[in-house]
Amino acid sequence: MNATMKRFKPLAGLAVLGLALAAGPVAAxxxxxxxxxxxxxxxxxxxxxxxGFFKEEGANVTGILTSAGGGTxxxxxxxxxxxxxxxxxxAVIAxxxxxxxxxxxxxxxxxVAEFVWAVKPDSSIKSVKDLKGKKFGxxxxxxxxxxxxxxxxxSGGLKAEDVELVKTGGFGEGVAALDIGLVDIAPIPEPLWSKFKDKYRPIARASELLPxxxxxxxxxxxASAAGKDEFIKAVIRARRKAVAYMASNPEESSAIIAKVYNLEPDVALAAVKNLVGSRTNGVEYWGAGQIHMDxxxxxxEVQKMVGAISGDVDISKMVDTRYLPDDLKALK
Structure with a gap:
């Protein structure tokens, strides 16, 4: 297994898989x-x-693999x-x-409502306009x-050249850099924000500043998806069901997330409530799957600004709505 890859495989899931295999062939x-x-x-x-939403919808998800970064x-x-x-x-476009x-x-x-940009409580920075000449992580x-x-x-009338952009290598590292004064401001996304919100002062929130x-x-x-249409459709339906469940049952959902994410229960609950309730120009954070072309x-355009994407991109040609539930197939 790739060293950068982690696998989450609940033992209960393996037990169910074993029973299913004994009964007959199953797409796992x-x-x-x-x-x-x-x-x-x-x-x-x-x-x-x-x-158990994956199983309810007919997707035998045996594990969730993960790594840092979309390309990986x-x-x-x-x-x-x-x-x-x-x-x-x-990563998709590239x-x-x-x-x-x-x-x-x-x-x-x-x-991108999970993003907050924060400073130390005693910082002289009170707004984005005060960032001129500062170190931005x-x-x-x-x-x-x-x-x-x-x-x-x-949003504050400044350009990238008006600050010193400082690479920190990660969000946790950015918090550490803020602590020791290597940067004057750093992005602190959820669930880190719910963990550290009493320690820092927010200057900008994506949900308020950005579309x-x-x-x-x-x-x-x-080739990986060939013949697996029903599995992919079931995963999307199960995730949709989970998003709705998180909105109606934030306490139970956050307890589940706390275990998987190794978070304190109160931190997980604060993050879930923050993002479930978030609306950016009326748009929720976790979507049901429907494609929002805007x-x-x-x-x-955002990725072109920093050179992550180049050339002409017609992203509509990369969209395939056949896996979505019928009520979500229309583009927004």
Whole structure:
């Protein structure tokens, strides 16, 4: 197994698989979810697995594979012959531009509402306009956090050249850099924000400053998806069911997520409630799967800003709605 890949395989799931195999042949598949167990995007899959929604919908999900970064996640998907993955848009577009047979089959995280940019409580920075000449942390070159940093600065009438952009290598590392003064401001996404919100002061919130931007997408890949239409459809339905369950049962959902994500229960609950209740121009954070073209096109433009995507991109040609429930097939 790739060293960057983690596998989440509940023993109960293996027991059910063993019984099913004894009764007859069963299509058992892994799925791949970028940053599962770390970032908020993957939380509905934890709920779907624990509540048995995958099985209810007819998807025998034997494990959830994960890795850091969309490109690595897609390579893991292709190498492991997994029929479904959840990754960020720039990874999908870059792979398609390089000739990969990958289709966007669900729009799963519709906004970047998990992002908060914060400073130390005693900082002289009171608003985005005060960032001129300051050290602005971001994770890595051509990352979403770099692109969003540019948008945050623009909201205050500033340009990227007006600050010193400092690469921290990760969100946790960014918090550490903020602590020791290597940066003056850092992005702190959920669930890190719910963990550290009493320690730092927010300067900008994506849900208040930025429009809906496609954040994470469900994808299927050519040969890996062949003959597995019903499995992919069932995964999308189960995830949709989990998103609805999280909204109506945040306490139980957060308890499940706390175990998978190794979070304190109160941190998990705060993150779930924050994101379930989030609306960016009326658009929710965790979507049911329906494709929002405005958000996808914004994601393309945002990634072009930092050079993560180049050339002409017609993202509509990468969309395949056949796996979505009938009521979600229309593009928004």
């Amino acid at each position: 598949e892994d799925i791949v979810v970028s940053n599962y167990g770390v970032s908020a995007n993957g939380m509905p899959y934890a709920v779907a697995q624990e509540k 996640t897609l390579r893991n998907m292709l190498a492991g012959n997994a029929p479904y993955a959840e990754v960020n848009p720039n 792979a398609v531009q390089q000739g990969a047979d990958i289709k966007i089959v669900a729009d799963t995280v519709l906004t 971001y994770t890595n070159p051509r990352s979403t956090s770099q692109a969003l940093a540019t948008l945050v600065l623009q 809906p931007i496609a954040n994470v997408l469900g994808v299927a890949a050519g 958000g996808l096109n914004r994601a393309v």
